[in-house]
Amino acid sequence: MMRAPLRLVVLGLSLSSSWGNGHATTYRALLRAFAERGHAILFLERETPWYAEHRDLTEPDFCDLAFYRDLADLERFRERIASADAVIVGSYVPEGVAVGRRVRAWNRRVCAFYDIDTPVTLAKLEARDHAYLAPDLIEAYDLYLSFTGGPTLRRIEERYGSPAARRLYCSVDPDAYPALPRTARWDLSYLGTHSPDRQSTLTRLLLEPARRAPHLRFAVAGPQYPREIDWPRNVDRIEHVAPADHPAFYAASRYTLNITRADMIRAGYSPSVRLFEAAACGTPILTDRWEGLQTVLVPGREILPVDTAEDVLDLLEGQPEAARLRLAAAARARVLASHSAAQRAAELEAHLREAIDRRGNISARSMLGKTSASEVLRE
Structure with a gap:
């Protein structure tokens, strides 16, 4: 039986x-696909100067977009x-704990994180930093949608009391x-905002190979890199690549590099959206190693793990072109x-409907437990 479309606020x-x-x-990829399934979406974004100065989507055709200044x-x-x-x-929603508590108080249907x-x-949470989530809210949310799969989901349910922790990877x-x-303009590229815990890997797997192979070309694209970084002369620095230009960036790269943040390596099962985007664009990917990688892309056949500058240079200079193209085609497929x-939007709908049904069943059992009609009416 066909179910009614959902009204979703994000x-x-x-x-x-x-x-x-x-x-x-x-959000853009997921919500566009979710809207194509017939659902109505309102996206609420906190007005912040940083993003207001760099907007590249003001009137999405797949949802309503509105801004709010503060909690009031x-x-x-x-x-x-x-x-x-x-x-x-x-x-990372500003004042996310207060926002979550208001949402939970206002909406008695299904609230998810x-x-x-x-x-x-x-x-x-381990450091008692509750900038946008607190332990009591994890219990209050009907659903915890996680960018990380694997054992972390059980930890969220057993340690923090989530009624339902479900994997929802990023997508393309x-x-x-x-x-x-x-x-091809570059032999190896990297696209990502600077992060201190990724910098040593970037140095080992891109900057050091660039220094050793001045005849090859490299690119690092993304904002917030410190001025004091010593960029080799054969590394092009690009401050920002807008999403619309990502395919052209990847098309200009013989290979691209995926670097995972330290917390995500420790947790495993945390693929980056850049990994899926590069693969969809048909660019072969070199990556650092993390648990669960093989459940996303098969090492050696769909993606190439590397540990050292020597590993990188061996591939850039030694892998046959036919093998490079096979790798790209397999990852894209x-x-x-x-x-x-x-596919991710279908997963989201399934998770939300599961939560809606579960909440409905709980409400029904609660009603059956009332001793009189007057108790039901007082609810």
């Missing part, structure tokens, strides 16, 4: 600006939040990330089959 870090964050492209201003959207079939609050930074979030929109005609936005 409060996330940003949809309007991809500058310096991976949330925007994740969020009151304007109380009715929409209260009447939604489901509300999702994302990680979407953690695009699960290992970082759990590390913060194949229409937005096509495989373009290729003219796997990602389009298993990690497209359409």
Whole structure:
């Protein structure tokens, strides 16, 4: 039996600006595909100067986008939040704990937390840092959607009391990330915002190979890199590549590099959205190692793990072109089959409907437990 479309409200870090964050492209791919399934979406974004200055999506055609100034201003959207079939609050939302508590108080249907930074979030909780999530809220949310799969899901349920922790990896929109005609400009590229815990890996797997092989070309794209970094002369520095230009960036790369944050390596099962985007664009990927990688892309056949500068240079200079193309084709086929936005949106709908049904069953059992009609009417 066909079920009615859902009315969904999402409060996330940003949809309007991809500058310096991976949330925007994740939300765009997922929510566009979710809307294509017939659902109605309102995305609420906190007005912040940083993202306001760097907006690259102001009028999405797949959802309503609105901005609120602060907690008091969020009151304007109380009715929409209260009447939604489901509300999702994302990680790194400013004053996320207060936002989550208001959402839970206003909406008595299904409230979910979407953690695009699960290992970082759990590390913060261990340090009693409740910037955007607190332990009591994990219990209050009907659903915990996690960017990290594997054993972490059990930890969220058993240690923090989540009623349901479910994996929801990032994904890629194949229409937005096509495989373009290729003219190689760089032998190896990296696309990502600077992060101190990734810098040593970037140095080992890209900057050091660049120093040893001045005849090869490299690129590092992304904001917030410190001025004091000593960039080799054969490394092109690009401050920002807008999402619309990602396919062209990958098409200009013979290989691209995936680097995982330290917290996500420790947790495992935390694939980056850049990994799926590069694969969809048909660019072979070199990656650092983390547990669960083989469940996403098969090492040696769909992705190439590397540990040292020597590993990188051996591949850049020694891998036959036919093998490089086979690797790219295999990764692209796997990602389009298993990690497209359409598939992820179907997973999201299934998780939300499961939570809606579970909450309905709990309410029904509660009603059956009442001793009189007057008790039911007082609810």
